[in-house]
Amino acid sequence: MLPITSTIAALAAVALVALSIAVSLRRKKVGVKMGYSEDVVLMRRIRAQGNFIEYVPLVLILLGLAEYRQAPVAMLWTIAGLLIAGRSLHFAGIMTGRTPLSAPGMVGTYGALLVGAGTLVFG
Helix, strand or coil, X not given: CCHHHHHHHHXXXXXXXXXXXXXXXXXXXXXXXXXXXXXXHHHHHHHHHHHHHHHHHHHHHHHHHHHHCCCCHHHHHHHHHHHHHHHHXXXXXXXXXXXXXXXXXXXXXXXXXXXHHHHHHHC
């Protein structure tokens, strides 16, 4: 049943909808149907959404495979926690333009990928 992966996937789906709505609302406000325009806020929102889409699916796959292979629950929650913390910090950093938030956010995301991969290879 993969309850941990299911929970994190559901949270990710809600987060992606929130990111997508933020992009859509900004597009409507600045009158841009496609592309970036020169609007910095729109560019940040698009990159936050795009970066989420680039990383979250692979972590969910790793998490699901690890859970399917009955990895220790603590390891599964470590992967999930790194993903959630990483994505949250990265989002805050991208939206505010503050590298001190986005950089650790990426480290958390990379950590989720590496711990997930290590769990599958060595676990």
